[in-house]
Amino acid sequence: MPEKTMRDAINEALHQAMEQDESVFVIGEDVAGCSGSSGDVGSVGGVFGVTEGIYHRWPDRCIDTPISESAIVGAAAGAALVGMRPVAEIMFADFIGVCMDQIVNQMAKFRYMFGGKSRCPAVIRFSSGGGFSAAGQHSQAMYQVMTSFPGLKVVVPSNAYDAKGLMLSAIQDDDPVLFFEPKILYQETADVPDEMYTIPFGQANFVREGDDVTVVAFGQMVPKAAAVIDTLAEEGISCDLIDPRTTSPLDENAILESVEATGRLVIVDEAPPRCGLTADIAGLAADKAFSSLKAPIKQVCAPHSPTPFSPELEAAYLPDADQITAAIKATLA
Amino acid sequence: MSIPKETLLHAYRTMRTIREFEERVNAEIMNGQIPGFTHLYTGQEANAVGVCAHLDESDTIISTHRGHGHCIAKGAEVSGMMKELFGSSEGLCKGKGGSMHVADIDKGILGANGIVAGGPPISVGSALAAKIRKNGKVAVSFSGDGSVNQGTCFEAMNMAVVLQAPAVFVIENNYYSEHTSINYAVGCDDLKARTEAFGFPVFVADGADFFAVYEAAGKAIAHARAGNGPAGVFAEQGRYHGHFVGDPQAYRAEGELEDLRENHCPLKNFRARMAESGELSEAELDGIDAEVMAEIEQSVTDAKAAARPTAEQVTEDVYIQYTATA
Ligand SMILES: Cc1ncc(C[n+]2csc(CCOP(=O)(O)OP(=O)(O)O)c2C)c(N)n1
Ligand SMILES: [Mg+2]
Numbered sequence: 001m002p003e004k005t006m007r008d009a010i011n012e013a014l015h016q017a018m019e020q021d022e023s024v025f026v027i028g029e030d031v032a033g034c035s036g037s038s039g040d041v042g043s044v045g046g047v048f049g050v051t052e053g054i055y056h057r058w059p060d061r062c063i064d065t066p067i068s069e070s071a072i073v074g075a076a077a078g079a080a081l082v083g084m085r086p087v088a089e090i091m092f093a094d095f096i097g098v099c100m101d102q103i104v105n106q107m108a109k110f111r112y113m114f115g116g117k118s119r120c121p122a123v124i125r126f127s128s129g130g131g132f133s134a135a136g137q138h139s140q141a142m143y144q145v146m147t148s149f150p151g152l153k154v155v156v157p158s159n160a161y162d163a164k165g166l167m168l169s170a171i172q173d174d175d176p177v178l179f180f181e182p183k184i185l186y187q188e189t190a191d192v193p194d195e196m197y198t199i200p201f202g203q204a205n206f207v208r209e210g211d212d213v214t215v216v217a218f219g220q221m222v223p224k225a226a227a228v229i230d231t232l233a234e235e236g237i238s239c240d241l242i243d244p245r246t247t248s249p250l251d252e253n254a255i256l257e258s259v260e261a262t263g264r265l266v267i268v269d270e271a272p273p274r275c276g277l278t279a280d281i282a283g284l285a286a287d288k289a290f291s292s293l294k295a296p297i298k299q300v301c302a303p304h305s306p307t308p309f310s311p312e313l314e315a316a317y318l319p320d321a322d323q324i325t326a327a328i329k330a331t332l333a
Numbered sequence: 334m335s336i337p338k339e340t341l342l343h344a345y346r347t348m349r350t351i352r353e354f355e356e357r358v359n360a361e362i363m364n365g366q367i368p369g370f371t372h373l374y375t376g377q378e379a380n381a382v383g384v385c386a387h388l389d390e391s392d393t394i395i396s397t398h399r400g401h402g403h404c405i406a407k408g409a410e411v412s413g414m415m416k417e418l419f420g421s422s423e424g425l426c427k428g429k430g431g432s433m434h435v436a437d438i439d440k441g442i443l444g445a446n447g448i449v450a451g452g453p454p455i456s457v458g459s460a461l462a463a464k465i466r467k468n469g470k471v472a473v474s475f476s477g478d479g480s481v482n483q484g485t486c487f488e489a490m491n492m493a494v495v496l497q498a499p500a501v502f503v504i505e506n507n508y509y510s511e512h513t514s515i516n517y518a519v520g521c522d523d524l525k526a527r528t529e530a531f532g533f534p535v536f537v538a539d540g541a542d543f544f545a546v547y548e549a550a551g552k553a554i555a556h557a558r559a560g561n562g563p564a565g566v567f568a569e570q571g572r573y574h575g576h577f578v579g580d581p582q583a584y585r586a587e588g589e590l591e592d593l594r595e596n597h598c599p600l601k602n603f604r605a606r607m608a609e610s611g612e613l614s615e616a617e618l619d620g621i622d623a624e625v626m627a628e629i630e631q632s633v634t635d636a637k638a639a640a641r642p643t644a645e646q647v648t649e650d651v652y653i654q655y656t657a658t659a
Pocket of ligand 1: 029067069091095098372397398399447448449450476477478479480481507509510511576
C-alpha cells in the first residue's frame with residue numbers, strides 16, 4: 001500500500017469525491033489561491049496545501065473567497081440546504097469564533113427546527129491544535145467545544161488512513177460535519193489505499209490492544225499515547241488505546257467494553273480540562289462502568305489557560321509522554 | 334505644510350527602526366531563532382509612522398497580524414518586542430503572545446491581533462470611552478485590504494458613525510490578502526467610496542510617501558478629535574516580503590517586487606525629499622541609520638541572552654486556577 005501524508009490523503013479524498021459527484025465543491029480563503037492576481041491562479045491550494053490541484057481540474061468548483069468566515073460557512077450551509085455538497089475550509093479552527101452563529105445557530109439546527117424536512121450535507125474543514133508556537137489565536141483544538149452542540153457531527157482524525165476514509169464519509173453524510181485536521185500531523189504518513197473507502201462515524205479504532213489500562217486519546221494525542229504505550233509494554237504494562245475518531249457520534253460501547261475489561265481509564269486530549277472530552281468520557285465511565293473501575297480515572301489534558309506562544313511554554317502546556325506515562329502508572333499504583 | 338524638524342527626525346528614525354527590525358527578524362526566522370507565524374511590515378513603514386506621528390501616548394491604536402511596524406511607531410520598546418518574538422519571559426508579553434500579539438497597554442497599544450478584523454470593534458470601544466470621558470483622545474485601528482471584508486469591520490464602521498465615536502480607520506492596501514488580490518476580494522471597484530458610504534470621510538495617501546500619509550492622517554485624526562465622528566485613511570503601498578516567511582509569492586507579477594523595492598520605498602523617498610528641501614542633512618540621516626543598526630543589533634543580542642520562561646508561568650495571568658488533571 002502506498003504511504004501518504006495526512007495532507008495528501010485528505011487531498012486525494014477531495015479529488016475522488018469531486019470526480020464522483022458534481023455537487024461537491026470546495027470553498028474558502030486561498031483554496032485555489034492567487035485569485036485576481038496576474039500570477040499563478042490556483043497554485044496555492046489552501047495555506048496547508050490540502051486543496052492543492054483541485055482548481056486546475058475543476059476551476060468552477062474550487063472557489064476562493066474574501067476573508068469572511070461567517071459568509072463562507074453560511075454559503076456552505078445554504079448551498080447544502082438546496083442539495084449541494086460543499087466542503088468549506090476555515091483556515092484555523094480558532095476562527096470558529098468569527099463564524100460561530102452560522103455553525104451553531106444555523107447549520108446545526110436546520111434539520112431539527114424544520115421538523116426533519118431538510119438536510120444540510122456540508123463539511124467544514126479546519127486545521128486544528130497546537131505545536132506550532134502559533135499562540136492564543138491559532139492553536140486551539142476547538143473540536144471539544146463543538147462536540148457539545150447537537151446537530152453537528154465532529155471528526156478528529158489521528159492518521160492519514162483514517163483521514164481519507166473519514167473525509168469520504170463526511171462528504172457523503174447528509175448532515176453537517178465539522179472536520180478537524182490536527183495540523184501538526186499533516187506531514188505524518190501512513191499506508192493509504194489509492195481507491196475510495198469510507199470509515200463509518202461512531203466507530204472507534206483500537207490502535208493498541210491490552211489488558212491492564214484503557215487509554216482514550218484524540219487527534220495529535222493518539223500517536224503520543226501510542227508511543228508511551230509501546231514503551232510501557234517493555235515494562236510489562238499492556239494497554240488498550242482507543243481513538244474514537246469521531247467525537248460526535250462517540251463510540252461509547254468501545255470505551256465502556258474496554259473499561260469493563262481493564263478496570264482502569266486514562267483519557268488524553270490537548271484541549272483545556274473544563275467541559276472537555278476528558279471530563280466527558282470520565283463522566284461516561286463513572287456513570288456506566290463504575291462497578292468495573294479498580295482505580296480513579298485519570299485525565300491528561302492542557303491546563304486551564306490559553307495556548308502560550310513561547311516554545312518552552314507550549315511544550316509545558318501540551319500533554320507530553322511523561323504526563324501520559326504518569327497517569328497510566330497512577331491507575332496501576 | 335511645514336513639519337517641525339524634531340518630528341522629521343523622529344519619523345525617519347522610526348521608519349528606519351521598523352525597516353531594520355523587520356529585516357533582522359526575517360534573518361532570525363531563517364536562522365530558526367524566532368518561532369511561530371510572523372508577518373513582516375517592510376515597505377509599509379510610512380503608513381504606521383505617518384499616522385502615529387499625530388498620536389500621543391494616551392491615544393490608542395489596535396493593530397493586525399502584521400503589527401510590528403504599528404507597535405514601534407506607537408512607541409513600543411524595540412528590545413522588549415524583540416525579546417517577545419524570541420519567546421523570552423522578559424518580552425513585552427512575557428513570551429505569551431509572540432509576534433501576532435505584541436501589545437503595550439501603557440503606551441496605548443491595544444495589541445497586534447491574530448484574527449483578521451478582530452481589532453476594529455475593540456477600537457470603537459476605545460473611541461467610545463474617549464467620547465464618554467470627553468478627553469479628546471482618538472482610537473486608531475489598522476486594517477488590511479483583506480480585513481475590510483469581514484463583518485466585524487463593517488459593523489465597527491457603522492457603529493462608530495452611529496455613536497459618533499472618535500474612531501479612525503486606517504486601511505492599508507498592500508494589494509493582497511495572503512495570496513488573494515484585492516481585485517478579486519473587494520467586489521466593488523472603489524474601496525474608498527465603499528468605506529465613505531458608511532458615513533465618514535476617507536483621506537487617501539500614497540503609502541510610499543511619509544508626507545502624504547502624514548497629511549491624510551492629520552486630517553482624519555483632526556476630524557475625529559474635534560468631535561465630528563469617525564474618519565478614515567486609505568493608504569496604498571505593497572509589502573516587500575511574502576505574506577509569511579517562505580511564501581512562494583506566486584501571485585506577484587513579473588518584476589513587481591523589484592519595482593516595489595526600487596521605486597516605492599518610503600525611506601528612499603523621505604531622503605530624496607530631505608535632499609531637495611535641505612531640512613535634514615545626509616549626515617544627520619546617516620547618523621540615525623547607524624544608531625538604529627546598533628540598537629537593533631543590541632536588541633537581538635539581548636533577546637538571545639534573555640531569560641526563558643518556565644513551566645509554572647503557563648498558568649500565570651489566568652484568573653481562574655483549575656487543576657483537575659493528572
Ligand atoms: C479571521 C481570520 N481569517 C483568516 C486569517 C488568516 N489570515 C491571516 S492574515 C490574512 C490576510 C490578511 O490580509 P490583509 O487584511 O490585506 O492584511 P495583510 O496581510 O495584507 O497585511 C489571512 C487570511 C486570520 N488570521 N483570521
Ligand atoms: Mg493586504
